[in-house]
Amino acid sequence: MTAALTLVRLRWALTLATLRKSAWQTVAYVFAILLAIGTVIATASAAWNIGDWAAFVQLSPDIAPINVLGPHGIVNTVVVILGASITLMVGLVQIMLLGEGSTMSPRKFALYGIPDRELQFGLLLSGLSGIPAITGVVSLILWSLVYRAMGPAVVLASVVAAPLAVITMMSVSKLLLSLATTLVTSKRGQGAFYIVIVMLFVSVCQLPNILVNSGAADNMSLEAAWGAANVMAWTPFGAAFQLPYDVFVGDWPAFVLRIAILIATWIVCFALCTWCLRRERLTANAAGGRTVAVKGIGAFGWMPDSPSGAVSARLITYLKRDPRQAMLFIMPVFFVVIFALQSRGISQMVWGAIAMSGWMMPITESNGLAYDGRGFTMQVIAGVPGITDRIGRVRVFAGIAVAYLLVLAVAVAVFTGDWASPSGLLTGATFTALGIGFACSSLGLAEITSCTLMYPVASLDKPFSSPQGRAMAQGFFPLVYMLGSLLAMLPTGVVALVLLVTGVFDGLYWLLIPVALVNGAAALAAGTWLGGKLMDARMLSIVVTLDSFASLQQ
Amino acid sequence: MMAGPQYPYPPQPVPPDPAAAVSIRGLFKRFGEKIAVNGLSLDIPVGSFYGLVGPNGAGKTTTLNMVTGLLVPDGGLAMILGRDVWSDVNAAKRAIGVMPQPGQIFDRLTGLQLLVYSGMLRGMGRDESVRRANDLLTAFDLTGAANTMVADYSAGMTKKICLASAMIHSPRILVLDEPFESVDPVSSANLKDILAEYASTGGTVIISSHVMALVEKMCTHVAVINNGQVCAAGTVDQVAAGEDLEDRFLQLVGGRHEAAHLAWLDGGSNGVATPAAPTGEAIR
Numbered sequence: 038m039t040a041a042l043t044l045v046r047l048r049w050a051l052t053l054a055t056l057r058k059s060a061w062q063t064v065a066y067v068f069a070i071l072l073a074i075g076t077v078i079a080t081a082s083a084a085w086n087i088g089d090w091a092a093f094v095q096l097s098p099d100i101a102p103i104n105v106l107g108p109h110g111i112v113n114t115v116v117v118i119l120g121a122s123i124t125l126m127v128g129l130v131q132i133m134l135l136g137e138g139s140t141m142s143p144r145k146f147a148l149y150g151i152p153d154r155e156l157q158f159g160l161l162l163s164g165l166s167g168i169p170a171i172t173g174v175v176s177l178i179l180w181s182l183v184y185r186a187m188g189p190a191v192v193l194a195s196v197v198a199a200p201l202a203v204i205t206m207m208s209v210s211k212l213l214l215s216l217a218t219t220l221v222t223s224k225r226g227q228g229a230f231y232i233v234i235v236m237l238f239v240s241v242c243q244l245p246n247i248l249v250n251s252g253a254a255d256n257m258s259l260e261a262a263w264g265a266a267n268v269m270a271w272t273p274f275g276a277a278f279q280l281p282y283d284v285f286v287g288d289w290p291a292f293v294l295r296i297a298i299l300i301a302t303w304i305v306c307f308a309l310c311t312w313c314l315r316r317e318r319l320t321a322n323a324a325g326g327r328t329v330a331v332k333g334i335g336a337f338g339w340m341p342d343s344p345s346g347a348v349s350a351r352l353i354t355y356l357k358r359d360p361r362q363a364m365l366f367i368m369p370v371f372f373v374v375i376f377a378l379q380s381r382g383i384s385q386m387v388w389g390a391i392a393m394s395g396w397m398m399p400i401t402e403s404n405g406l407a408y409d410g411r412g413f414t415m416q417v418i419a420g421v422p423g424i425t426d427r428i429g430r431v432r433v434f435a436g437i438a439v440a441y442l443l444v445l446a447v448a449v450a451v452f453t454g455d456w457a458s459p460s461g462l463l464t465g466a467t468f469t470a471l472g473i474g475f476a477c478s479s480l481g482l483a484e485i486t487s488c489t490l491m492y493p494v495a496s497l498d499k500p501f502s503s504p505q506g507r508a509m510a511q512g513f514f515p516l517v518y519m520l521g522s523l524l525a526m527l528p529t530g531v532v533a534l535v536l537l538v539t540g541v542f543d544g545l546y547w548l549l550i551p552v553a554l555v556n557g558a559a560a561l562a563a564g565t566w567l568g569g570k571l572m573d574a575r576m577l578s579i580v581v582t583l584d585s586f587a588s589l590q591q
Numbered sequence: 592m593m594a595g596p597q598y599p600y601p602p603q604p605v606p607p608d609p610a611a612a613v614s615i616r617g618l619f620k621r622f623g624e625k626i627a628v629n630g631l632s633l634d635i636p637v638g639s640f641y642g643l644v645g646p647n648g649a650g651k652t653t654t655l656n657m658v659t660g661l662l663v664p665d666g667g668l669a670m671i672l673g674r675d676v677w678s679d680v681n682a683a684k685r686a687i688g689v690m691p692q693p694g695q696i697f698d699r700l701t702g703l704q705l706l707v708y709s710g711m712l713r714g715m716g717r718d719e720s721v722r723r724a725n726d727l728l729t730a731f732d733l734t735g736a737a738n739t740m741v742a743d744y745s746a747g748m749t750k751k752i753c754l755a756s757a758m759i760h761s762p763r764i765l766v767l768d769e770p771f772e773s774v775d776p777v778s779s780a781n782l783k784d785i786l787a788e789y790a791s792t793g794g795t796v797i798i799s800s801h802v803m804a805l806v807e808k809m810c811t812h813v814a815v816i817n818n819g820q821v822c823a824a825g826t827v828d829q830v831a832a833g834e835d836l837e838d839r840f841l842q843l844v845g846g847r848h849e850a851a852h853l854a855w856l857d858g859g860s861n862g863v864a865t866p867a868a869p870t871g872e873a874i875r
Contacts, residue, residue, distance in 0.1 A: 331701050331704070331738055331740075332738055333703075333738075334703060334704050334707050334721060335701075335704060337704055337707045337708065337711065337717065338717075342711070342716055342717040343711070343714075344711060344712050344713070344714055346711065346717075347707075347708050347711035347712045348712070350704075350708070350711075351697055351700065351704075351708050354699070354700060354704065355697070355699055358699050359699075409697075411694050411695050412695065412696055412697035412698070414691055414692075414695035414696075415691055415695060415696055415697060415708075415709065415712070415756070416712060417661065417684075418659070418661065418684065418689045418691055418695070418757075419684060419685070419709065419712040419713050420660070420680065420681035420682070420683070420684025420685045420713075421681070421712055422681055497699065577661065577662065577663060580661070587694065
């Protein structure tokens with residue numbers, strides 16, 4: 038227990054020390070606290086309002102009243118389904134975006150000989166003492182206001198359920214993380230795993246849309262929804278959220294059983310985490326078979342025979358081996374599939390996925406140097422001018438984006454049947470040109486932001502870890518890039534607007550094809566040139582920044 | 592001459608030597624309150640095997656970084672082969688070979704790819720890069736690991752591939768920071784042979800090191816750096832002044848004192864370690 042409490046103190050000591058060291062971190066932290074307070078206030082006010090609703094609503098005299106607040110009612114159903122989804126999401130987000138905090142990584146404590154169980158307990162406690170966990174508990178406690186009309190016992194049950202739910206979320210996400218870091222050790226395995234997690238996440242997010250748009254939800258009744266909620270309420274994910282209703286209807290066996298399910302979940306998660314910790318400690322650095330052998334010089338053999346060709350070859354070799362950037366290759370196909378599921382037969386919707394993919398594809402390149410890490414120093418040592426580097430990078434990303442989008446366009450044309458009609462083909466060509474224009478102009482902007490708005494990324498060795506202090510910049514900088522890349526396509530937007538306003542859009546929308554392509558090419562050329570200038574000016578600052586990122590990854 | 596803040600140093604009495612491989616005058620760098628390099632001046636002759644020695648924090652690495660264009664000096668002048676480093680920094684960088692630190696390379700490339708990359712990056716043709724890369728891999732006993740990712744190399748192998756990547760373009764000056772650290776004796780002997788041969792053909796090698804025996808054995812010249820300045824510089828014999836180089840180094844740098852006696856550090860004869868305070872202030 039002493040060791041566990043020491044870990045909690047250590048966590049906070051480290052947090053405070055980081056705050057003292059960096060003004061940016063302090064800003065980020067204040068922002069996080071404001072966000073937390075906002076969440077708490079929003080939950081409380083929502084709970085207060087919902088608590089005021091009528092328990093039953095009679096829409097018309099001839100149909101049965103709708104159960105809103107009561108057991109098995111709308112609120113009950115939504116709370117359980119939402120609660121279960123949030124619990125699952127917390128785990129997925131943890132793996133996908135946040136990763137194992139690098140400050141409190143179990144590896145750091147290997148030297149001290151702390152018993153595994155005590156260490157695991159300490160790490161769990163230190164997790165629970167963080168701002169997200171505290172926000173979660175406080176918000177859920179205030180959520181009890183919903184039940185105020187149902188009596189004090191129900192409110193009390195809800196207050197008790199709050200920490201139970203948060204401990205469950207924490208246990209599940211710690212388990213997912215431990216399993217991910219311990220079991221998925223091979224480089225290829227990590228890449229595949231990361232992609233599966235991201236796709237799972239996006240699919241879960243898109244599920245309601247797909248259900249609604251595909252028509253499956255039309256026949257959905259409250260009874261059917263409650264059926265699903267009832268099942269979830271017996272899983273560790275939803276059990277805590279059903280407890281107040283158990284108390285309300287006086288179903289004490291269910292109440293006890295659900296708490297037992299939660300406690301059993303904690304114990305299983307804890308035991309498995311401890312097992313992972315032990316396994317990792319005993320097999321640390323003994324990972325066999327991770328050696329990668331490549332015959333010959335690979336991409337260096339066919340890229341242009343020049344310094345920028347060397348940059349390109351290096352970059353493409355890395356892209357193939359970097360799970361963090363693998364989304365680049367998966368996302369467009371994924372978008373098309375998701376959009377197709379929601380399209381209800383409107384092929385423009387599917388084509389829209391191509392335009393959107395073009396916009397999103399260069400997003401990792403907008404922070405590309407951070408993915409290179411300290412290796413970039415080699416270029417600085419060799420005296421490579423900024424423009425050479427930019428050209429080398431643009432060659433790879435523009436090549437991938439254009440080729441990929443064209444192949445995807447052919448696939449979509451076949452899939453939607455638009456290849457058979459001239460107007461369908463023209464629509465497809467317009468969207469594809471927009472996609473390529475977007476990809477090029479975004480890439481142009483990315484070549485500028487990657488020299489200036491850099492933020493830490495997980496290390497290539499541990500793609501599921503999170504460098505300290507990433508959260509703030511990681512949220513903000515990509516936003517700047519996303520908005521900026523829209524601005525870079527402004528000329529195309531203006532032309533589209535003019536066509537719309539003058540009422541000739543339907544006849545002349547194909548004009549957007551040359552406009553988008555020229556717009557994209559111009560933005561790309563300008564971005565490459567300016568990026569090169571910026572890089573020359575900031576070369577040594579970039580090295581210092583990358584060094585500091587590397588130290589965050591330790 | 593670098594534009595920078597004004598410092599209260601008198602104008603340099605000796606002009607820089609354009610014939611030297613490296614000529615440094617009044618180099619100055621401060622990090623916050625700490626002055627890392629304090630008006631350092633040094634000439635490194637062409638064809639010399641030059642050792643920079645000094646205690647930790649003396650300013651060796653900072654000086655080398657400023658000379659190789661990796662750190663902007665606050666003041667002073669650094670010339671490489673008669674040309675000011677900072678007037679065309681990329682040209683200066685291409686004339687020299689700086690050994691990257693093991694963390695500063697793209698270690699997801701194979702050994703062969705890394706060397707070809709390093710060559711092509713400096714404007715060499717692909718075929719020539721591949722040919723030289725294979726020669727270097729042979730010279731450094733890395734042929735067997737040519738197609739293995741550098742991330743899977745041992746520390747010593749990584750050091751060797753770093754050195755090789757600095758040599759592929761046959762630079763006139765090689766700058767190596769602690770090149771023999773964590774290299775096994777056999778590889779280290781082979782490395783020394785390669786470096787000695789390179790120096791004998793007119794190349795200049797500049798190494799920074801803590802290992803005095805190595806410097807005494809390998810280097811023709813040595814400069815002792817302390818507190819950001821040169822305490823002594825010249826041929827190894829001149830600096831040693833008839834004494835053992837290590838003794839001479841300790842005299843110049845100072846800082847030796849009687850071995851401190853730590854009463855509790857007794858190799859276990861005193862039983863177990865004292866338990867932590869009941870409040871649990873320490874992780875046990």
